[in-house]
Amino acid sequence: MKKQIIVALALLVSSFSFSQKDELKDAEKAIKGGNYADAKSAIKSAEALIGSADDKTKAKFYFLKGQALYANGTATSDDMNSAIESFEKVIEIERKDGKSKYSDEVNEIKQLMLNTFLSKGNAALESKNYSVSSMAFEKAYRMSPKDTLYLYYAASTAVNAQDYKTSLEYYEELRDLGFTGVQMEYTAINKESGETEVFNSASLRDLSVKAGTHISPKDGKTDSKRGEIIKNIALIYVNNGEKEKALNAMTEARAANPDDLGLLLSEANIHLQLGNKQEFKNLMEVATKKDPNNAELQYNLGVVASEAGDVESARKYYEKAITLDPKYADAHNNIAVLILGGEQAIIEEMNKLGTSAADNKKYDELKNKRSEIYKDAIPYLTKTLELRPKNVDAAKTLMNIYSALGETAKFKEMKAKVDTLQGE
Numbered sequence: 001m002k003k004q005i006i007v008a009l010a011l012l013v014s015s016f017s018f019s020q021k022d023e024l025k026d027a028e029k030a031i032k033g034g035n036y037a038d039a040k041s042a043i044k045s046a047e048a049l050i051g052s053a054d055d056k057t058k059a060k061f062y063f064l065k066g067q068a069l070y071a072n073g074t075a076t077s078d079d080m081n082s083a084i085e086s087f088e089k090v091i092e093i094e095r096k097d098g099k100s101k102y103s104d105e106v107n108e109i110k111q112l113m114l115n116t117f118l119s120k121g122n123a124a125l126e127s128k129n130y131s132v133s134s135m136a137f138e139k140a141y142r143m144s145p146k147d148t149l150y151l152y153y154a155a156s157t158a159v160n161a162q163d164y165k166t167s168l169e170y171y172e173e174l175r176d177l178g179f180t181g182v183q184m185e186y187t188a189i190n191k192e193s194g195e196t197e198v199f200n201s202a203s204l205r206d207l208s209v210k211a212g213t214h215i216s217p218k219d220g221k222t223d224s225k226r227g228e229i230i231k232n233i234a235l236i237y238v239n240n241g242e243k244e245k246a247l248n249a250m251t252e253a254r255a256a257n258p259d260d261l262g263l264l265l266s267e268a269n270i271h272l273q274l275g276n277k278q279e280f281k282n283l284m285e286v287a288t289k290k291d292p293n294n295a296e297l298q299y300n301l302g303v304v305a306s307e308a309g310d311v312e313s314a315r316k317y318y319e320k321a322i323t324l325d326p327k328y329a330d331a332h333n334n335i336a337v338l339i340l341g342g343e344q345a346i347i348e349e350m351n352k353l354g355t356s357a358a359d360n361k362k363y364d365e366l367k368n369k370r371s372e373i374y375k376d377a378i379p380y381l382t383k384t385l386e387l388r389p390k391n392v393d394a395a396k397t398l399m400n401i402y403s404a405l406g407e408t409a410k411f412k413e414m415k416a417k418v419d420t421l422q423g424e
Contacts, residue, residue, distance in 0.1 A: 327387055
């Protein structure tokens with residue numbers, strides 16, 4: 001009796017095995033015909049017994065499952081994730097088994113998937129569809145985990161989509177991976193525009209220099225993105241009302257990287273967001289002492305001070321940046337912005353005046369005060385335009401200032417420049 005049971009069970013297992021192979025054949029046939037719904041159904045039927053199958057059968061199963069779920073690029077987000085996992089299992093099984101029957105084709109499909117995700121992510125980014133862009137870049141990262149920059153793009157675009165839950169998840173993953181985003185950067189100055197341009201490779205840059213269109217080639221490295229990542233993690237915590245978590249994130253990062261100015265500035269920014277103005281100022285002072293001759297740092301301090309409404313300090317930092325680097329166009333431009341920011345209060349006061357003799361006198365005084373603001377801003381805007389000849393905003397502002405001051409010749413000259421720039 002026992003022998004009969006054993007024989008019966010053996011026959012049953014054999015029957016299941018044949019059934020499984022039939023299901024895989026059905027899935028393969030459906031995939032070739034582009035019928036992915038039937039392929040997924042066949043795969044589902046075969047899946048129950050795949051755990052007891054040999055490695056050869058497992059590799060084929062996961063290969064077909066990945067294709068069925070991928071559906072030639074038309075899969076849902078969840079199916080795409082499962083397809084990626086299935087393809088990874090194929091490579092894992094065949095690596096362990098020392099064979100590569102499916103691995104080469106899997107790698108070709110994965111490359112195709114990666115290219116599709118990147119194209120989709122870039123296209124969505126250009127059309128400002130940030131949610132789709134974030135999802136595509138995240139998928140690209142899962143396809144190629146060594147390219148952590150894709151996950152950084154996914155996190156950044158999730159912020160633009162105001163999907164802070166997702167962006168926090170990605171930023172924390174980047175933090176735990178130790179991601180910095182530092183890359184080699186190849187630059188040269190465009191002789192026509194006078195602006196520094198970044199090239200994809202040293203060879204492309206060198207060709208432009210050789211052709212005579214560019215000068216002053218330089219090799220450098222991009223700034224670390226770690227400070228930005230920690231700052232964004234903390235800011236999301238602030239946005240969620242989790243102030244302690246925000247400060248803890250910054251404290252932990254600063255403790256691990258005490259000399260990182262980016263992190264120091266980020267912590268200062270968090271204190272500013274939380275209304276801790278004294279701590280903000282203290283950290284600003286520490287930053288300037290750490291690197292007093294860094295023009296970019298002085299400029300960034302100016303930006304932060306300006307955002308805090310501290311116009312006096314902001315101008316001081318911008319002027320320091322210009323002293324260290326007279327060609328710092330953004331610093332010149334931002335001083336002009338600060339100066340012209342004082343115009344609004346004067347205009348509001350002028351609009352409140354009546355028509356009495358006293359009011360008319362006050363009006364003239366305010367008008368003269370506004371003219372002085374314009375005159376104070378002109379040198380900085382002029383320098384901005386000198387350093388960046390194609391800055392149409394600076395040209396427009398100068399044109400409007402000359403019009404308000406009644407300087408007709410300069411107005412016409414600047415209007416012609418604006419028309420030229422807008423026509424390009």
